[in-house]
Amino acid sequence: MSATLVGVLALGVLFLLIFMRVPVGIALALSGLGGYWILNDLGTTLRLMGSIPFEIAYNYDLSIIALFVLMGNFAMVSGMSRDLYAMARGFVGHWPGGLASATVVGCAGFAAVSGSSLASAVTMGRVALPEMERYGYSPKLATGCVAAGGTLGILIPPSTGFIIYAILTEESIGRLFLSGVIPGLLLTGLFMATIAVLARRDPTLAPRATRQPWSERLGSLGRAVPLLGIVFVVLGGIYLGWFTPVEAASVGAFLTMILALVRRRLSWAALRSCLLDTIKTFAMVFLIVIGAFLFNPFLALTQIPGNLAGFVGGLDTAPVIVLLLIVLGYMILGTFLEGIAMMVLTIPIVFPLIKGLGYDPIWFGCLLVVVLEMSLISPPLGLNVFVVKGIAPTVPMGDIFRGILPFWLAMIVCAALLILVPDLALLLPNSMLN
Secondary structure, eight states: OOHHHHHHHHHHHHHHHHHTTOOHHHHHHHHHHHHHHHHSOHHHHHHHHHHHHHHHHTOGGGHHHHHHHHHHHHHHHTTHHHHHHHHHHHHHTTSTTHHHHHHHHHHHHHHHHHOOHHHHHHHHHHHHHHHHHHTTOOHHHHHHHHHHHHGGGGTSSSOHHHHHHHHHHTOOHHHHHHHTHHHHHHHHHHHHHHHHHHHHHOGGGSOOOOOOOHHHHHHHHHHHHHHHHHHHHHHHHHHHTSSOHHHHHHHHHHHHHHHHHHTTOOOHHHHHHHHHHHHHHHHHHHHHHHHHHHHHHHHHHHTHHHHHHHHHHTSOOOHHHHHHHHHHHHHHHTTTSOHHHHHHHHHHHHHHHHHHTTOOHHHHHHHHHHHHHHHTTSTTTOHHHHHHHHHOTTSOHHHHHHHHHHHHHHHHHHHHHHHHOTHHHHHHHHTOOO
């Protein structure tokens, strides 16, 4: 049996295990080690099984995930999400579809401290959905903007998606973080433009909210400034070379904890909850990364990535056509695979292709994260949709999916702009101070 055939069979086993609801990290480890054993011997496989988890456990860069998750948990406990929403509500709430736009802005702000799409959707959904319901917003638009706004959590840095991509490809975490800033703001603007168009076409979807006096607007801005300041310190420190990404995560977590203490929101029970939630999230990501690194040596033995790269390189096809096919493949995979799982499964195969075609790996990482955002609201999996359904149980699932469709199209526009204008992602990383 050839190595390539063994690789194809192992990939089939891997997808079968995933469809059987086996955790992705365990599925990767089982199929990878099993295939490695077939192509090698038991002793070598056992040594691999013992060495790789140990090496991953001592990977300093992985600590950044735990620190940014902890930062987000402190922000959630301190009630900062309400401050962000109140600030956005004050400045844009009276626009057409203003409360939905304020929700998107709040999601973007919370994404900058949590790095989690699900956390952004849950936190902002609990704050914003009752307010939109009070003003008579269409349930489709209300739930759709929360689900879509939550996806900004994996694009606006700090982003777990960027961290995993950096570890799998050995690219700079700091440069990847900075690559997501302009596209994140662009996508936020596209979401707001989508809401404005929908509200102007049918004002009954989003009745206008009352205009707040300037005293209330400035008061809400003042309450949100400390959290915005932490975001600027973290990202500005990376950009100016003051901190490494891990140091920036440590500073961010520490400052957010201090802010929660000053606001008297961080009790011992809340601290225990934050730490436990951080450990659970980190352990889940850790398992996926270990599984990916156990699978990758086997995949290298099968020579599938190299053969595929050579095949594509020999085609008389423009690189952009291959790129568009890759993006289309990710969009299809996103209908039944979770984003991080999709990344660890495909990067070992796709990344050599991208480098062979001459594309910038930082730019592709940003484009990939935008495409992965689509998977969070794509039927039938759409994790963010299920999260919003849990917050708004009376809204039918079909209505939520119909509500996210305009935002899904806005994501396609964002991805297209990234392909047409790569400097949207590369401007800040290329000007990064060392």
